[in-house]
Each structure stands twice: as C-alpha cells, then as structure tokens.
Ligand SMILES: NC(=O)C1=CN([C@@H]2O[C@H](COP(=O)(O)OP(=O)(O)OC[C@H]3O[C@@H](n4cnc5c(N)ncnc54)[C@H](O)[C@@H]3O)[C@@H](O)[C@H]2O)C=CC1
C-alpha cells in the first residue's frame with residue numbers, strides 16, 4: 107500500500123469499538139491507523155490501552171474529530187449527536203453504528219454536505235444492503251422486516267418500560283410492536299439499527315414496515331426481511347451470534363466495520 111494511512115478515531119470502547127480497535131492495533135486493516143479513542147473515563151481508557159500493543163491517546167469528542175480523518179461512533183444511542191456534530195462540523199468522515207439516530211436527521215446530511223464530511227452506515231448486523239440498494243435503482247414496492255429478539259434484549263426499551271411489560275416471564279413469542287421503522291425506532295432506539303440501515307438503503311423509514319418480537323426460545327437476534335421490487339423479489343434471514351462484550355450486539359457488527367475499512371483501500375472490490 108502506498109500513501110498516508112487513514113487516521114482512525116474510535117468513540118466508545120464497547121462491543122463494537124473495542125473489537126475494531128484491536129483489529130487496527132494488530133495491523134489487520136491495511137491503510138488505516140488507530141490514532142485515538144474516547145472512553146467514558148480515563149480509567150477505562152487506561153485499562154483498555156493496557157490490552158493494546160501500541161497505546162493511543164484518550165481524547166474528548168472535539169479533539170478526536172480534530173485529530174482523525176475518520177471517526178467510528180460506537181456509543182449508546184443517546185450520545186450520538188455528541189460525536190456526530192464535531193466530526194461532521196470538522197468535515198471528517200463519521201462511521202455511524204447507532205443507525206437509528208440518523209432517522210429524520212437530514213440536518214446531519216446537510217451539515218456533512220456543507221463541511222465536506224461524509225456519513226457511512228456499515229452493514230452492521232444486517233445482510234443484503236447491496237441487493238436493496240440495487241433494487242432501489244428501479245422501483246421497490248414493499249419492504250418488511252421482522253426483528254425477533256430474546257426478551258432480555260428488549261427489557262430496557264422505552265416502550266417496554268413505559269408500558270410496564272414483563273417480557274422476561276413470556277412463555278411464547280409475542281409481537282411487541284408493529285408499524286413503520288420511524289414509529290418503532292422512537293420506542294426501541296437500541297434495537298432498530300438494522301431496520302434503520304435497511305430503510306435508509308431502500309424505501310425510507312416511513313415506508314419500510316417493521317415488526318418487533320420478543321421470543322423466549324431464541325438465543326440470537328434474528329432478522330427476516332421480504333422485499334418486492336420491479337427487478338426482483340427476495341427474502342433474507344440472519345441470526346446473529348452475540349458478541350462477548352455486549353449480548354445485544356451481534357459479533358458480525360464489528361466485523362462489518364473491519365470489512366468496510368479494509369475495502370476502503372482494496373484494489374479489488376466485490377459487492378455494491
Ligand atoms: N448498526 C448495527 O447493525 C448495530 C448497531 N448497534 C449500535 O451501535 C452502538 C454501539 O454498540 P455497542 O458497541 O454494542 O455498545 P456498548 O454498550 O457495548 O458500548 C458503548 C460504549 O460507549 C461508552 N460510553 C458511554 N458514554 C461515553 C462517553 N461519554 N464517552 C465515551 N464513551 C462512552 C460505554 O462505556 C461503552 O463502552 C449502539 O447504539 C448500538 O445500539 C449495535 C448492534 C448492531
């Protein structure tokens with residue numbers, strides 16, 4: 107590889123951030139260099155740094171935006187703007203994992219456009235975004251996603267807490283909420299990243315239909331998608347093995363970021 111490495115910053119050293127940081131630290135992503143992280147405390151940063159071959163600085167979100175070319179957001183959804191605004195204001199690239207937080211946020215796209223920044227939503231825990239983007243070149247008629255999760259993954263969602271639902275005592279699968287992705291995202295912000303990414307790639311959040319199920323028989327988050335379009339009809343299904351650090355987050359999510367970063371510099375690119 108010739109040229110200067112892309113300077114990567116990581117905001118949030120949780121399931122996704124720590125896994126991508128380790129891959130960068132081990133030199134597994136050619137053309138990218140881990141420059142700095144933002145952690146919830148200096149203690150957490152020091153503890154994490156001790157596991158790396160090369161220590162990196164722990165910076166504020168503003169300094170991370172200034173020092174890096176590309177910043178991976180791997181934060182709780184409510185922290186999204188705290189990193190998105192400085193990164194996009196600095197004209198840098200934001201890799202957004204809390205995809206639900208991008209719904210209805212044309213202002214962020216406009217900010218990126220004005221400042222020369224970019225927003226990337228990796229495939230994350232979803233499959234088939236290549237096919238849906240290709241279908242969207244023609245006419246997509248219908249997209250429906252059914253997300254099924256072990257009840258404990260949904261237990262702290264605003265909708266469940268507000269309605270006092272005791273999902274953990276369920277004996278069989280229950281559809282907790284159905285509607286458009288826009289409707290469901292308000293109530294399950296940490297559980298609809300996959301649906302949000304799907305909707306942004308295809309019909310948009312107001313026309314993509316969604317059901318969210320609590321299913322006590324499941325070990326893995328499971329997503330089933332049906333698409334009808336003038337080029338093809340397709341159905342997709344994925345069962346995500348939980349990551350070690352956060353059982354609500356599939357292991358494939360961080361791997362999709364690593365694959366994206368590798369692809370940025372690859373000569374041979376496969377897939378849309
Ligand atoms: N796009 C997709 O397919 C998927 C997206 N996600 C979303 O990605 C985001 C990150 O997911 P995970 O890594 O699993 O979350 P996580 O909960 O494992 O990690 C979040 C990290 O952010 C840290 N943090 C909290 N406040 C902070 C602050 N002020 N400054 C710096 N760090 C702070 C926490 O200490 C924690 O280490 C979540 O919003 C999650 O819902 C998760 C799975 C799939």
Ligand SMILES: O=C([O-])CC(=O)C(=O)O
Nearest residue numbers: 231297298299300327356
């Ligand atoms: O399947 C996963 O790992 C994550 C998930 O449901 C989401 O964030 O939408």
